Amino acid sequence: MTILILGILLWVLPHMFKRLAPRRHLMLMPQVRSMVAGLVAVGVVLMVIGYRMTGPQANLYDPLPGMGHANNTLMLISIYLFGVSGARSVLIDKIRHPMLTGMLLWAVAHLLVNGDPASVVMFGSLGVWAVVEMVLINRAGPWKKPKPGSFTGDIKNLIGTLLIYGIIAWIHIKLGHNPFLGTYP
Template identity: 25%
Template structure:
């Protein structure tokens, strides 16, 4: 459990710099260069993800069940994941409607991903992992949106083709994850 909590703490701290100290990243980039910032950020992110994965896998060996979700919840989670993947696609593809309206579709994707996995898994490890990422993404989204409104940020919206590209990304990745990748990487099929 310690590895999981340590990994999550490092991950959340690294990804919360802009929330706590908004201009620190830009100041550091100007002083030391973008390459140094990106290298440190990537290394800390990879290290924290390694801790999260190792800690989560250790806790899965002896799960502490808090609840047993019914089968119908897994089907609902699969649909929520489709929406999460559309939000992820909207973050990747430029000028989507979701990006122009909300500004942070990647945080929406994390929120939906964490929520879907939290409701369809009932162990202590799941609550620690997905619950903490859900809380972090909700807080991050609220802070960024409030800051954007205060600063009068306006984003450009493109045409329907950008939304269509995000939708195609969501459908292709959802089918790949559901029918192949989730079982191959995680060891659990979302269809069961």
């Protein structure tokens, strides 16, 4: 689980650097941005490797039957929220933190269907990180709302969401975790 925790730290700390750094102008330097992106990428790789290395463990809790369906619904919403800003959805000026909200929903969705210690550590940590980021951003100052989005942006986002969801589901099926079973072992 050490590799998993190291991966989580390499995700969380670079993301928090921007919020907590006393000299925020450093984030404007391309070298710093590249280094932060590199650390985050290494963190993701280590999380995947560490998560896969943990192997079978006794559950801390047993997911309720049928939670796979709730997971699938929350995942669709989560992926949609990730695309709100990029697609300029009509929600862009209504939700201050669409990506972080999507991340929180992603974490909750996975906690609904995974009760093993590695899942609780990974998804729980990333869910807590998303909430902490939202709090830190809110404390930094008032929200400067972006220009309103468009219905065309929503259509683009919906198409992108369905494509990405399909790819994620395919990867999960290939890894032996079919998200369409409704109940997971």
